[in-house]
Amino acid sequence: MNSKSQKETAASLLKVIPAKWAVAIIAAIIVYVPLQPRLNQWFGWNLPSVASLTGDEPAKATTKKNADAKPSSASKSNESKAPKDESDEDSDLESKTPEKKSPPQSVEDYLTEVGKNRFESPAGLIYKPGSEEGHRLKHIERHLSDMPDRPGSHGVFDGSMVEFLIAIDDTVTRAKQKLKGTSMKEDDGDIAYEAGFDKPIGFLGGETGKRKKNPKVRKMKVIVRDDAVITAFPL
Amino acid sequence: MTKKYFYIDDCPICSQGLARVRVHVRKQSLTGYILCDECEAAWNDPSLLGRIPRGKEGDASCPDGKTSVWSEHCHWASIEEICLLGWYKDIKAPKDTKLGKAL
Ligand SMILES: [Zn+2]
Numbered sequence: 641m642n643s644k645s646q647k648e649t650a651a652s653l654l655k656v657i658p659a660k661w662a663v664a665i666i667a668a669i670i671v672y673v674p675l676q677p678r679l680n681q682w683f684g685w686n687l688p689s690v691a692s693l694t695g696d697e698p699a700k701a702t703t704k705k706n707a708d709a710k711p712s713s714a715s716k717s718n719e720s721k722a723p724k725d726e727s728d729e730d731s732d733l734e735s736k737t738p739e740k741k742s743p744p745q746s747v748e749d750y751l752t753e754v755g756k757n758r759f760e761s762p763a764g765l766i767y768k769p770g771s772e773e774g775h776r777l778k779h780i781e782r783h784l785s786d787m788p789d790r791p792g793s794h795g796v797f798d799g800s801m802v803e804f805l806i807a808i809d810d811t812v813t814r815a816k817q818k819l820k821g822t823s824m825k826e827d828d829g830d831i832a833y834e835a836g837f838d839k840p841i842g843f844l845g846g847e848t849g850k851r852k853k854n855p856k857v858r859k860m861k862v863i864v865r866d867d868a869v870i871t872a873f874p875l
Numbered sequence: 876m877t878k879k880y881f882y883i884d885d886c887p888i889c890s891q892g893l894a895r896v897r898v899h900v901r902k903q904s905l906t907g908y909i910l911c912d913e914c915e916a917a918w919n920d921p922s923l924l925g926r927i928p929r930g931k932e933g934d935a936s937c938p939d940g941k942t943s944v945w946s947e948h949c950h951w952a953s954i955e956e957i958c959l960l961g962w963y964k965d966i967k968a969p970k971d972t973k974l975g976k977a978l
Contacts, residue, residue, distance in 0.1 A: 768932070770915075770932070770933070770934050770945075771915065771945070772912070772945060790880065790893075791880050791882065791893060791967070792885050792891065792893055793885075793890075793891050794891065795891060827888055827916075828916075828926050828928070828929075829929065830888065830914065830916065830929075832888070832889065861889065861890070861891070863888070863889055863914045865929065865933040866933055868932075868933055870914050870915060870933070871889065871892075871913050871914050871915075873891055873913070875890065875891060
């Protein structure tokens, strides 16, 4: 909507509502406009601006979405001296958006070390020691290649380890938001997140996959306990 | 050589892991349990009813509730150990083994 048509809409509205109501609405808008960004900043709210309410402003990354954009900021975490406050991060992300598009190149870029052998993903998932392989990252790494002699199914992710980690974050983030094509199931404290993807993310391996001629798969399953990833694989 | 897997069923929790027999050996006594090799859900027996609660830090635990399934006291059961536990009738074995052909 451009400003001319916006003014016309406002003028036609004023004609059909009583004058005292029009005055009250205008007064409310005058108070709301300067207060909205401050309330958002002070209380971490996400109140929409008047422009966005009238549909005049394109959808902008909110504070919450900036957290999702952490992959690329995580790649710079080694250089940063001190944690930045949210408002700094907002302006930083907005001004450097084009640069942020390049995906992280390595697992070290994508994950942040949060303790001895403990790593955190931008979505808040923890990878720590455990499993037969000794570390959860090693355990899920098995799903980057096929095990054709393994009984049953073995989902194989078609991509690098860092792309796998990004897809895992995406699965959990969307499933937590209960978006279409996702599910979340709890069993004895273990939470199984599932989400579908637009395109195939890998293929079905193992003996069953081989028998079915390794069909492409476009779903991911992630088992999480207390935010720590137990395992993840395409299915 | 192909690694042999003796397992009870596909894991009912993660659907892609194999619920395999694992044993805890302590003072010459053998305790068997079932462990998914993908999501590490653990059960007391092949019925796959009644899960063994996870231990510290979410790691899978033996039926004694204290020992990690990845400790030196535990290993994947051999076919002899599976027979000793009386669970051979419960397992699915690779078809190219004598046992697999017999089952
Ligand atoms: Zn499982």
